[in-house]
Amino acid sequence: MKNRLQTLMEKGSKPLLSIYYTAGFPTLDATIPLAEFLEQQGVDSLEIGFPFSDPLADGPLIQASSSQAIENGMTLSVLFEQLKNLRDRVTIPVVLMGYLNPVLQMGEIAFLEACAQVGVDGVLLPDLPLDYFEKNLKIHYERLGIAPIFLITPETAEARIREIDRLSEGFMYQVASNSITGSEASLTAQTAYFERIAAMQLRNPCLIGFGIHNRETFELATTYSRGAIVGSAFIKQLQAQEGDWEKLVPFLNQFRNKELIL
């Protein structure tokens, strides 16, 4: 059965814009209204992060948003409570993203079942090992129609990329450079890597993320991929706008709507 994510990937060829934000940030109850707002702004899909105290792959911005969210009272049970009416209000695909430890405490299968129940389409757990996934969890993702999303990086060997492609559904999250989240470096040095992955003719499309922070990096990334994910740069804007989300519109539009910028 195709879920929203797979349908989106197959629809047209316009570069997809996906936004990452941390659940429960900047305020505990922002999770759903923010999703609605982003859908209205023409964002194609969402990665919603559930916070962890020790996010190893994240830079200072996402770390700080996670700590703030935890302080605000965000937990997995609060999140699933908030997401109960997700599908009454939001139609675009949603991927939940976060580290394995909170999931283990909730129970991996209970977590996946809760995801399916509220209409989450994919799950990305960066520290979930592939073999562990295949042995223990794959059948549950399949049974529940949840797309397993995995990362690939510039250092991932070709054979392993193929292996990840075999196990992924929906899309693969292509990390733009050797970096934690939030780098603001130019990505021009990465074109050889982007070309190499594009040439592999993988089963799944790739969305490129980590360090996508402006029009230039977005366009470069989407020249070689199905779409791109904006995370830290969005969190930074969100923090700066202090609740007035209309002020986020120009920031979001630069990824979409050339006329507004030029």
Next chain:
Amino acid sequence: MKIKICGLFDPANIAAVVTEQPDLVGFIFYPKSKRYVGTNFDPKGIANLPKSTQKVGVFVNEDRDHIISIQTQFAFDYIQLHGEETPEDCAFLKAKGMRIIKAFGVDDGFDFSQLSDYLPYCDYFLFDTATPNYGGSGQSFPWEILNDYPFDTPLILSGGLGVVEVKTFLNSPIPKVEILDCNSKLEKENHHKNLDLVAEVLALTRKTNSGIQPDAAGYYGEFGGAFVPEMLYPNVKELQDQYLFHLHDPEFQREFQDLLKSYVGRPTPLFFSKNLSAHFGGKIYLKREDLNHTGAHKINNAIGQVLLAKRLQKKRIIAETGAGQHGVATATACALLGMECTIYMGEIDIQRQQPNVERMRLMGAKIVPATSGSRTLKDATNEAIRAWINNPVDTYYVIGSAVGPHPYPDMVARFQSVISEEIQVQLKQETGQAAPDYLIACLGGGSNAIGAFYHFIGNPKTQLIAVEAGGLGVDSGKTAATIALGKKGIIHGSKTFLIQTDDGQIVEPHSISAGLDYPGIGPVHAHLSATGLAKVVSVTDEEAVAAALQLARLDGILPALESAHALAYLPKMQLQPDEIVVVNLSGRGDKDLATLIPFLAHEK
């Protein structure tokens, strides 16, 4: 490394072979084999064999129902499928509750991708020399090709393995190979196994088996593994694939041992403390790791890992530190061996361990404060890991305790195991017996403890006691007693016990000693505790300080506050006069003066 003796069929020979205690034995149910067990093979004979040897039934393209009927009679631990069985066959038998070993004939052009479909159903893959007769050729194949094996299912190596081949293999083992399968090369006549050859092969692997080792995926029981994001996977995999090769290389060992001796000052003394013995009863010995260069056991591991980093042609070293002892040790090893060095240290620890910060700087290391979270060891570790993600190619991360993703816990344990190796020899010289009645060590991440325990693990003579930092008390909310409080979870890449909320957020620990102020514990200690191989206890800040001051007064030795936790367990023991206790004195207390001096004022 385990040994499987395969192709047994004669009852008398079987009985003789199992007395040598091989790890596994195999019985061939393939009528065309020279070692076919025949139609009158007796299930009762197999049932009576000792449980410590696992039994394997070997089949070649056998009818599924026949396998099921054999398995109902024999209850083998594993079913080995040695023909052209399909993934569906494996799935079918697996679903019947059997554990599956699937064998493949290997030649030069072997394509590992054909294994993918078997992955979910097989507990082991066995690689044998490709022959038309389903193995038994007595020929080896070039094992190096297994270095390209891309999966995590553990391997059994087969094909022409005798004493010589096993020796060769053990000199440069291949990652993921857990079992060596020996058959024809251990026979002299009638396809009966020769007991001398069996004993010789087993002795070879036993030599490498002392201590405790994780399985090929890095698990000690249910603890350990490598839960790392993809950004770290290539680095961690490189280490997993290479560390044993280098650690087993005689040239590496020579260099390492030379430095331990001439630079670190090993062996460290085993000091009989008359005064402590008089005070607490028993015969109390102190293993003087405090006398190592730089003042703690941490240097054993730092030298080992920096040597390894050089061999892996890394250019930069990064490390985390809590008390600063591991940071100082790493900065020292880097100065000696000419590597660039950056140390991550929590802001709070930088304040409470100021002298060590200056020592690291004096040796040319750069110090980066960790400003996130509780700003102590856990956060320093997070920052070091992030730095590694940002510099994956030329940077080597020297972890300072028996924590982190596989292979770190095992690697650190091996480098620190020099402590227990020396205790064995020294105690034997002193007392005539190599194993003490009690061995006590403090538990931070667990490196000094695993080093002191290593060769005594599983020895029924010795009670291993690991002392956690109770802080203000295990139930006070201000503690670092991880095992006492901890629930299972994942921290810094391994599955272990950790202090966390119900929602899986890691809780800031507390201990007066910066080196024990960590919310997790090395997975090997989670395992030793869960299996009862070690006893885990805790003492409070106050008890540790009292023990430190007491040792200074009684013996003129100022211990590190970490080590003082081990000493603080002595008053809680009831020692008989001739019971022998070894306390691992992991480090000296110079770095703790600022913490200790205020307590002098409280003394009457």
